[in-house]
Amino acid sequence: MKIAIKLAYRNLIGAGLRTWLNVIVLSFSFVVIIWMRGIINGWNRQAKDDMTAWEIGGGQYWHEKYDPFDPFTLSESHAPVPEELIPIINRGEMEPYLISQGTLYPRGRMQTIIVKGINPKQDIFLLPSQKLDTLITDAIPAVTGSIMARNLNITRGDRMMLQWRDAGGTFDATDIVITEIFSANVPNVDQGQIYISLENLQKMMNLPGEATIITYRDGHSPGLTELDGWNHKTKQELTSSVDELIKVKSVGTSVMYVILLLLAMLGIFDTQVLSIFRRQKEIGTYIALGYTRRQVVGLFTVEGTMNAVLAAIVGAFYGIPFLALQAKTGWTMPMDTSDFGMAIAQTLYPAYSAGLVIMTVIVIMFTTMIVSYWPSRRIARMNPTEALRGKIQ
Amino acid sequence: MFVFNHYNKNMENSHVIKVEKLVKRFPIGKGEFTALNGIDLQFSRGEFAGLVGPSGSGKTTLLNIVGSLDTPTEGEAFVLDHAVSRLSAKESAWLRRKELGFIFQSYNLLAVHTVFENVEFPLLLLDYTAAERKKMVMDALEWVGITDKAKSKPPQLSGGECQRVAIARAMVKKPSLVLADEPTANLDAANSHNILKTMENLNRDLKTTFLFATHDDKVISYLKRKIYLIDGKVDKDEKIINQ
Numbered sequence: 003m004k005i006a007i008k009l010a011y012r013n014l015i016g017a018g019l020r021t022w023l024n025v026i027v028l029s030f031s032f033v034v035i036i037w038m039r040g041i042i043n044g045w046n047r048q049a050k051d052d053m054t055a056w057e058i059g060g061g062q063y064w065h066e067k068y069d070p071f072d073p074f075t076l077s078e079s080h081a082p083v084p085e086e087l088i089p090i091i092n093r094g095e096m097e098p099y100l101i102s103q104g105t106l107y108p109r110g111r112m113q114t115i116i117v118k119g120i121n122p123k124q125d126i127f128l129l130p131s132q133k134l135d136t137l138i139t140d141a142i143p144a145v146t147g148s149i150m151a152r153n154l155n156i157t158r159g160d161r162m163m164l165q166w167r168d169a170g171g172t173f174d175a176t177d178i179v180i181t182e183i184f185s186a187n188v189p190n191v192d193q194g195q196i197y198i199s200l201e202n203l204q205k206m207m208n209l210p211g212e213a214t215i216i217t218y219r220d221g222h223s224p225g226l227t228e229l230d231g232w233n234h235k236t237k238q239e240l241t242s243s244v245d246e247l248i249k250v251k252s253v254g255t256s257v258m259y260v261i262l263l264l265l266a267m268l269g270i271f272d273t274q275v276l277s278i279f280r281r282q283k284e285i286g287t288y289i290a291l292g293y294t295r296r297q298v299v300g301l302f303t304v305e306g307t308m309n310a311v312l313a314a315i316v317g318a319f320y321g322i323p324f325l326a327l328q329a330k331t332g333w334t335m336p337m338d339t340s341d342f343g344m345a346i347a348q349t350l351y352p353a354y355s356a357g358l359v360i361m362t363v364i365v366i367m368f369t370t371m372i373v374s375y376w377p378s379r380r381i382a383r384m385n386p387t388e389a390l391r392g393k394i395q
Numbered sequence: 396m397f398v399f400n401h402y403n404k405n406m407e408n409s410h411v412i413k414v415e416k417l418v419k420r421f422p423i424g425k426g427e428f429t430a431l432n433g434i435d436l437q438f439s440r441g442e443f444a445g446l447v448g449p450s451g452s453g454k455t456t457l458l459n460i461v462g463s464l465d466t467p468t469e470g471e472a473f474v475l476d477h478a479v480s481r482l483s484a485k486e487s488a489w490l491r492r493k494e495l496g497f498i499f500q501s502y503n504l505l506a507v508h509t510v511f512e513n514v515e516f517p518l519l520l521l522d523y524t525a526a527e528r529k530k531m532v533m534d535a536l537e538w539v540g541i542t543d544k545a546k547s548k549p550p551q552l553s554g555g556e557c558q559r560v561a562i563a564r565a566m567v568k569k570p571s572l573v574l575a576d577e578p579t580a581n582l583d584a585a586n587s588h589n590i591l592k593t594m595e596n597l598n599r600d601l602k603t604t605f606l607f608a609t610h611d612d613k614v615i616s617y618l619k620r621k622i623y624l625i626d627g628k629v630d631k632d633e634k635i636i637n638q
């Protein structure tokens with residue numbers, strides 16, 4: 003094995019330009035695959051971090067009737083905040099919010115929306131809820147997200163009418179003023195909704211002390227798992243949609259890996275086939291000097307596989323600085339990601355794990371080995387005397 | 396690694412090569428071509444012999460079988476008491492690795508390796524330490540008078556120098572038998588004489604058996620035994636005793 007590695011190394015280096023072409027192409031595969039998987043990992047992490055910071059905290063209690071996919075359940079999915087949670091809420095470790103439906107009339111148009119009532123003093127979410135404390139006579143302060151603002155073509159300071167139906171079924175209306183437009187990477191806290199203070203919404207709905215969802219701070223599980231009438235949703239459950247989405251997206255990007263690897267492997271395969279054809283005399287010589295044909299197969303396989311070893315080394319030279327820089331500065335997507343309709347930041351910071359790097363290296367090495375071995379099997383069937391004469395077609 | 400049974404390198408009277416009723420046929424198209432047609436030959440240790448004959452007479456074919464690179468169709472070739480047709484792939488590789496040296500018409504040096512590395516190659520397959528290898532390689536380069544080119548690569552050498560490297564590579568492990576197929580065919584007269592003298596000296600000093608395949612008169616003039624092959628048959632077997 004040691005001889006094979008030594009010989010393979012000398013042969014590869016001796017082959018010059020062709021080797022370096024293969025090695026460089028293959029090193030791209032290493033770097034790009036690690037980078038792409040890093041981006042996906044980073045996206046996963048960012049999406050979950052953003053969800054934690056904007057939407058779900060460390061986990062939530064949902065009113066048992068609440069169904070985020072069915073707005074008609076909203077009229078029933080509210081209940082008084084359970085007694086045992088009130089001290090925790092007072093300490094600021096949990097925040098209730100109430101959700102209801104309403105109709106907004108921006109610039110004379112009509113739009114059905116979700117109204118969320120939230121405590122202006124909360125600091126579990128990054129939401130600029132303190133802007134709901136703005137004092138305005140004859141209107142209710144409201145904040146909304148940038149996607150919503152763009153869809154409705156409204157800006158800060160705009161005033162419009164909000165109409166709703168309270169718990170008793172009576173319609174009412176008031177003016178709201180947009181006091182802040184925030185931008186989050188989480189469509190779930192933005193699209194089709196506005197925020198007003200919890201107190202205001204409770205008053206408007208005639209539901210004092212009631213909530214739809216109660217969120218606890220990240221890392222501060224309240225210790226009680228089951229509450230009567232409320233469903234506990236762990237952070238893991240709430241972020242599983244991210245995992246799902248990313249799994250789907252990973253399948254898409256793995257097509258890229260396959261194409262990249264295919265390109266690199268084509269070069270190596272081609273080199274191997276050509277090598278075996280052009281180096282018949284050398285193969286015959288190895289056999290005359292005392293190698294078995296199977297050892298020669300091994301030699302050529304090692305030689306081909308060494309392309310991947312060299313590629314890993316070359317790739318490390320430019321790849322490590324590049325990947326490190328990317329992790330620091332991030333990769334800003336050339337298109338506007340807020341249109342994607344999913345939790346994705348404009349700038350993604352790739353996150354690499356040792357597992358990711360090791361897996362990538364193993365997969366590429368293994369693939370290279372197979373591709374090197376495959377054409378080399380021919381040597382095992384070669385007639386050494388014909389190989390020595392260089393007569394094999 | 397495996398060990399050969401019943402084999403003693405110093406058996407003075409045993410034959411290095413014993414060929415019995417050897418027949419080699421090659422399939423061509425639907426029929427067959429008989430390249431060797433009943434060869435009986437014996438070679439003792441230290442011979443400096445050659446297969447001589449016109450092109451197509453079967454010289455290379457016989458040399459290949461003796462080198463266990465090919466197998467007989469009928470009959471048997473014993474090389475150092477091993478029946479070539481009965482050796483497994485591993486055993487025949489081991490025989491070549493340990494006991495046989497090859498010299499080819501076109502040198503067959505490994506172009507990407509230096510002269511030193513080329514000569515060292517056969518030793519890498521055997522269990523020598525780096526220090527032992529170095530000494531053996533330098534000795535072998537000295538036998539052929541090419542020590543100053545140790546660091547060169549074959550493409551930088553002349554044909555004569557290449558063939559001397561090839562001889563050093565064949566001799567470095569001090570094999571029992573060296574098989575040389577047209578070793579001078581690519582060399583001019585001066586270089587031919589030069590390498591033939593070198594081989595003659597090695598044959599004398601190391602008692603290595605040499606078997607050539609050639610139709611070059613310069614080679615023939617050095618041979619101590621000439622076996623004339625015609626159409627796959629031994630026509631004449633001339634020994635020169637006490638020259």
Ligand SMILES: Nc1ncnc2c1ncn2[C@@H]1O[C@H](COP(=O)(O)OP(=O)(O)OP(=O)(O)O)[C@@H](O)[C@H]1O
Pocket residue numbers: 421422423428429430448449450451452453454455456457608610
């Ligand atoms: N693999 C093969 N298949 C078919 N015929 C072969 C094969 N090898 C050799 N022969 C034939 O056997 C005959 C002897 O070939 P061989 O190479 O032994 O001749 P040679 O005496 O070495 O000739 P030369 O002096 O030209 O090298 C030739 O006619 C050759 O065409």
Ligand SMILES: [Mg+2]
Pocket residue numbers: 454455456576608
């Ligand atoms: Mg020949």
